[in-house]
Amino acid sequence: MNWSGEGLIIGTRRHGETSIILEAMTAERGRHLGLVRGGRSRRMGAVLQPGNWVQLSWRARLDEHLGAYTVEPLIQRAAELMRDRQKLFMCQLLCQHLRLLPERDPHRGILISVLEILKSDADTTGAGKALARFEMQLLDDLGFGLDLSSCAATGTTVDLSHVSPKSGRAVSRAAALPFGERMLVLPRFFADGGEPDRTDLQNAFRLTGFFLGRHVWQPREISPPHTRDALIEMLAGPL
Amino acid sequence: MAHTAGPEIEQLIQLLARLPGFGPRSARRATLHLIKKREVLMSPLASAMQRAFENVRTCSVCANVDTADPCGICTDVRRTGQGMLIVVEDVADLWALERSSVGPVLYHVLGGTLSPLDGVGPEDLNIASLNARVAAGGISEVVLAVNATVEGQTTAHYVTDRLAGQNVKITRLAHGVPVGGELDYLDEGTLAQALKARTDF
Numbered sequence: 001m002n003w004s005g006e007g008l009i010i011g012t013r014r015h016g017e018t019s020i021i022l023e024a025m026t027a028e029r030g031r032h033l034g035l036v037r038g039g040r041s042r043r044m045g046a047v048l049q050p051g052n053w054v055q056l057s058w059r060a061r062l063d064e065h066l067g068a069y070t071v072e073p074l075i076q077r078a079a080e081l082m083r084d085r086q087k088l089f090m091c092q093l094l095c096q097h098l099r100l101l102p103e104r105d106p107h108r109g110i111l112i113s114v115l116e117i118l119k120s121d122a123d124t125t126g127a128g129k130a131l132a133r134f135e136m137q138l139l140d141d142l143g144f145g146l147d148l149s150s151c152a153a154t155g156t157t158v159d160l161s162h163v164s165p166k167s168g169r170a171v172s173r174a175a176a177l178p179f180g181e182r183m184l185v186l187p188r189f190f191a192d193g194g195e196p197d198r199t200d201l202q203n204a205f206r207l208t209g210f211f212l213g214r215h216v217w218q219p220r221e222i223s224p225p226h227t228r229d230a231l232i233e234m235l236a237g238p239l
Numbered sequence: 240m241a242h243t244a245g246p247e248i249e250q251l252i253q254l255l256a257r258l259p260g261f262g263p264r265s266a267r268r269a270t271l272h273l274i275k276k277r278e279v280l281m282s283p284l285a286s287a288m289q290r291a292f293e294n295v296r297t298c299s300v301c302a303n304v305d306t307a308d309p310c311g312i313c314t315d316v317r318r319t320g321q322g323m324l325i326v327v328e329d330v331a332d333l334w335a336l337e338r339s340s341v342g343p344v345l346y347h348v349l350g351g352t353l354s355p356l357d358g359v360g361p362e363d364l365n366i367a368s369l370n371a372r373v374a375a376g377g378i379s380e381v382v383l384a385v386n387a388t389v390e391g392q393t394t395a396h397y398v399t400d401r402l403a404g405q406n407v408k409i410t411r412l413a414h415g416v417p418v419g420g421e422l423d424y425l426d427e428g429t430l431a432q433a434l435k436a437r438t439d440f
Contacts, residue, residue: 049388226355
């Protein structure tokens with residue numbers, strides 16, 4: 001079995017004295033692992049960093065085997081990311097989010113979104129908006145997408161201002177009124193695509209964080225990434 | 240595999256094979272060498288290992304390993320008066336810096352880097368003790384000597400955040416062309432960084 005393609009490095013793990021297990025995100029094969037022999041060498045150290053875009057060749061005797069990668073650098077972004085705190089944390093968080101996806105399951109849209117965010121030089125508001133939208137997309141790809149098309153209680157499609165923490169569906173302002181603060185606030189930019197302010201971003205991250213926690217982190221018994229809190233504080237202030 | 244040695248020798252081979260850089264074949268060679276040099280090597284080695292096992296401990300101040308707690312570095316008066324604290328990932332990094340004769344400095348061993356993939360979070364590293372150490376005073380500069388990897392630099396930023404508000408200068412190691420490095424083989428990011436941090440010649 002063998003294939004070749006391009007991919008984004010999202011993580012590495014040491015394997016023995018000289019090798020590493022590389023985790024890459026590819027468009028056709030999704031999150032795919034493989035052994036890189038000699039991956040701990042000085043020459044490969046700069047190549048095998050999260051955020052780098054590489055040419056991958058994978059080979060194994062059987063498809064279900066871990067297999068071995070050979071890696072050639074295409075775009076080495078890691079050094080640039082290390083110079084910028086916001087970009088570094090963003091890269092780390094996006095890579096951690098990508099690891100939530102099942103192995104060998106293509107998620108082309110997710111990969112395109114990640115590459116756009118990594119390439120972008122957006123300010124804090126732009127980066128915050130992109131990250132919040134990405135987390136919504138991630139929830140959707142993981143099968144826990146929120147339904148923001150109409151009010152869960154009345155069916156109306158106007159003045160949707162909240163999200164039910166129970167159903168993950170939008171709720172109109174009037175229908176949400178009796179439930180007070182038990183409802184999660186739906187930031188306007190999720191509905192109209194407008195420019196968010198810091199409060200909108202905080203509400204967006206509260207919303208995505210709540211559903212990622214309930215459906216992904218808690219069932220898998222993993223803690224929310226510490227980089228997420230730090231990054232959100234940079235982009236939108238403390239939650 | 241055919242039985243070639245007694246259980247004591249087999250156990251020794253198995254244990255040596257678990258050491259870094261050793262495999263079953265090199266463990267067998269080492270075992271045979273130890274047996275041949277029974278008096279001059281095996282016995283002193285066994286005694287040295289026993290003494291190390293009984294006496295080596297982790298320094299409660301910097302997390303270095305030594306036979307005393309606090310360790311020899313933390314109690315060295317030439318170092319404590321300088322006010323420079325170098326933060327490293329691992330004891331091996333501390334030893335590497337000591338080999339480079341950096342001068343009378345203090346160290347703080349984090350015990351790794353933040354690595355969600357390996358389940359290493361901030362609470363698993365010696366960040367709180369670093370914070371307390373700096374807050375206690377006597378430190379004027381903290382040098383973040385962590386690896387130039389994405390995980391290492393994320394950890395450095397996290398530590399910087401935790402130290403924010405403390406009256407201390409925070410610096411990090413320079414990134415650039417290593418000795419013996421050929422420009423043609425360097426990645427563009429490192430080259431750009433080296434060019435930015437150029438010095439007068």
